Amino acid sequence: MYWSAMTMTTLGEQPAPNTSLQNAFEIINTLAGLLLFAVIMGSIGDLVANANAVKTYWQTLMDGLKQYMTYRNLNESLQMKVLKYCEYEMGEETIMKEHQVRDELPTKLYGHVTTSIIGSSLVKSPLFRNSERSFLNDISELLEPHYFCPGDVVIEKGQLCNTMFIIVCGQMVEVTDDDVIDHYEGEILGDVNLIWFKNHLNHNRHEHNFVSGAFSQIHMLTRDDFFKVLSSYDPKLKRRLCDVAYLLQKERGELDDKKRRMVENEDMETHLKRLAIDTLELHDKLGNIEEDFWVITILFELCLSDYCGTDQIAYGMEVHHSGVIRLLCSKPNCFDKNYSDCPERAESLDGCKKPNEWVGGFDKNIEGDLSIMCCEFEGIEKYAKIRYSDVRIRRGEFFEGEEKENGDGDVIKFDVIKDIRMHKDTEGHAYYNLTVLSFDCESIPDAKPAWFQKSQWPYFQYAKN
Numbered sequence: 197m198y199w200s201a202m203t204m205t206t207l208g209e210q211p212a213p214n215t216s217l218q219n220a221f222e223i224i225n226t227l228a229g230l231l232l233f234a235v236i237m238g239s240i241g242d243l244v245a246n247a248n249a250v251k252t253y254w255q256t257l258m259d260g261l262k263q264y265m266t267y268r269n270l271n272e273s274l275q276m277k278v279l280k281y282c283e284y285e286m287g288e289e290t291i292m293k294e295h296q297v298r299d300e301l302p303t304k305l306y307g308h309v310t311t312s313i314i315g316s317s318l319v320k321s322p323l324f325r326n327s328e329r330s331f332l333n334d335i336s337e338l339l340e341p342h343y344f345c346p347g348d349v350v351i352e353k354g355q356l357c358n359t360m361f362i363i364v365c366g367q368m369v370e371v372t373d374d375d376v377i378d379h380y381e382g383e384i385l386g387d388v389n390l391i392w393f394k395n396h397l398n399h400n401r402h403e404h405n406f407v408s409g410a411f412s413q414i415h416m417l418t419r420d421d422f423f424k425v426l427s428s429y430d431p432k433l434k435r436r437l438c439d440v441a442y443l444l445q446k447e448r449g450e451l452d453d454k455k456r457r458m459v460e461n462e463d464m465e466t467h468l469k470r471l472a473i474d475t476l477e478l479h480d481k482l483g484n485i486e487e488d489f490w491v492i493t494i495l496f497e498l499c500l501s502d503y504c505g506t507d508q509i510a511y512g513m514e515v516h517h518s519g520v521i522r523l524l525c526s527k528p529n530c531f532d533k534n535y536s537d538c539p540e541r542a543e544s545l546d547g548c549k550k551p552n553e554w555v556g557g558f559d560k561n562i563e564g565d566l567s568i569m570c571c572e573f574e575g576i577e578k579y580a581k582i583r584y585s586d587v588r589i590r591r592g593e594f595f596e597g598e599e600k601e602n603g604d605g606d607v608i609k610f611d612v613i614k615d616i617r618m619h620k621d622t623e624g625h626a627y628y629n630l631t632v633l634s635f636d637c638e639s640i641p642d643a644k645p646a647w648f649q650k651s652q653w654p655y656f657q658y659a660k661n
């Protein structure tokens with residue numbers, strides 16, 4: 197090597213080769229040296245190029261953006277804001293954004309990654325402090341990363357408290373009437389208010405503006421997602437969270453105290469709380485005892501949403517005396533490889549009207565409006581017939597669909613709730629009219645429909661591989 201380096205740089209005064217063997221040796225040696233240099237130079241070039249990749253990426257992006265913004269005649273201050281953002285990102289030397297990482301990694305793994313980043317925040321939240329790890333993991337999976345520039349309003353005064361915020365980096369400033377409060381990395385906001393109460397003084401809306409104080413990355417969890425996760429856990433967890441949230445909101449003075457006159461005796465209240473932790477039957481009975489027990493009713497009525505989980509169908513519904521409604525879910529054994537596509541949340545206010553939809557869950561908000569999660573099942577018209585079009589369920593009643601089995605004990609037909617409509621009777625009590633389909637398993641083809649690959653949730657876990 198030394199020799200060939202010397203030869204190439206013509207520094208060395210090597211003795212000239214004499215025989216053809218020496219000639220051949222020299223040629224091979226020189227070529228090997230050349231190759232080695234090429235490799236080394238190439239690697240160094242790559243190194244330099246890589247080191248600049250992030251910068252180059254942002255620089256190119258900025259050039260493009262500048263042209264675009266000038267072309268679009270964007271206003272100066274906005275242009276500055278965009279460029280400042282790019283400069284900030286260039287300084288941070290990141291190209292991978294949170295959502296890219298999320299798309300690349302398997303859901304569970306990403307869940308673990310986010311849990312390790314924000315887990316400590318979640319554990320700090322008084323609401324989640326004592327929750328199961330798996331619950332926190334599930335919540336982490338559904339967190340949505342969002343980015344804000346300095347001065348962006350993250351939460352607007354008067355906005356419904358339907359999101360929880362975790363400041364992953366950056367800073368948020370809460371602007372109260374006569375003060376500003378800083379919130380820093382790792383803090384969690386809006387968690388306690390995910391659970392709504394009827395006597396909330398501000399009608400479960402935010403009281404202050406929250407403004408991003410720097411370039412901030414904030415992970416958000418919507419209330420619907422929160423309840424969706426919650427619904428797949430033991431109802432006791434839900435009750436416990438409701439209790440905790442109730443106490444915390446009361447402590448912060450967010451709840452109307454005057455209405456509490458009815459439950460002044462602390463012992464009675466503790467007693468009631470203990471009862472609340474017990475079963476549904478109990479609060480059936482409690483419904484009759486009416487007003488004195490309004491705390492209980494509030495605890496139950498407000499946490500009112502129910503979903504059939506990720507892999508079940510709603511085959512029935514019950515309306516308790518207290519007005520609480522529940523779905524009855526099941527997994528007919530002929531259905532466990534066939535797929536339905538549900539939206540992220542219960543958002544349909546006028547039921548599931550489309551012919552290929554059925555009910556996957558519901559959410560009853562504080563004003564008592566019922567919104568339905570309408571899941572789509574391709575070609576439902578082909579496999580299912582309307583069995584009942586108006587099954588009325590009033591307080592204290594329930595409807596339970598039937599399953600039909602063949603000789604081997606396999607289900608071949610089952611009833612599924614297609615639509616729920618809420619009406620009020622003359623006394624103002626809500627009742628529900630159901631449309632029920634009879635689903636014929638044997639007529640479903642076995643292939644996954646095209647949208648299945650795209651669908652994020654709900655999916656049937658065991659069908660995913």
Ligand SMILES: *[C@@H]1O[C@H](CO)[C@@H](O)[C@H](O)[C@H]1NC(C)=O
Pocket residue numbers: 271272273274
């Ligand atoms: C640019 O737009 C912002 C709001 O969009 C406005 O506040 C500002 O005054 C505008 N600036 C100029 C120079 O027009």
Ligand SMILES: *[C@@H]1O[C@H](CO)[C@@H](O)[C@H](O)[C@H]1NC(C)=O
Pocket residue numbers: 586587588619629
């Ligand atoms: C609900 O169903 C009952 C029959 O079960 C029917 O008499 C009633 O008219 C329905 N209500 C509405 C508002 O459609």
Ligand SMILES: CC(=O)N[C@H]1CO[C@H](CO)[C@@H](O)[C@@H]1O
Pocket residue numbers: 529530531532533534637638639640641642
């Ligand atoms: C798991 C399973 O049984 N899936 C059903 C999906 O639909 C086809 C078509 O009828 C049935 O044969 C399958 O049984």
